[in-house]
Amino acid sequence: MRDSTHSAGPIELRVKDIGQIFHTLDPLPFRERDLDAAVEEYIVGWAGEIARGHDISIIVHLPTAEAQRAEALHIEEAMRNYFAYRSKVLGWELRDLFRRGRASLAIGLAVLALCIALGTGAGGLLGAGYLGRFLGEGLIILGWVANxxxxxxFLYDWWPIVRRRRLYLRLSLVHVKIEAEDSLAGNERRRVP
Structure with missing residues (x-):
């Protein structure tokens, strides 16, 4: 379980190389690259625990040589671009989900109407006996299952997409701070201004 005191603090990444942050096979320029899947999952996981209303910030700990590279100056912009793009993608997914929902609803209602008509007709042909009731009620159930x-x-599937999209929109405004560090013996680290 994660420490709840972290929920308002910055998200910290410690990497040996700037390239670890981004997807290595992405041919786009540095500022437009995709984040590495593990890095994205880590950031999104921690960001999801930061209450709305609190700004999200990330501290990237890099070796001094990596922190002085020109690409280090563009990490914030690259992350913001990535999360802004991901929020757009989720917006497209949401629109597609509602489009499928409308099409499914139209088909479901047509099937329901057909089933009600067939069930009523079957009940009239077969009479009020068990077979007529079985067929009539079975068709009505089939019509409702089609919906x-x-x-x-419309009741459940869109909520997780909206929540994730809101989180990505918050992450598109993320503030990233680079901290240069030199490795000392063991796990001790010295921060270099």
């Missing part, structure tokens, strides 16, 4: 997916989409 299961659109109901699920």
């Amino acid at each position: 299961w997916r659109p109901v699920e989409i």
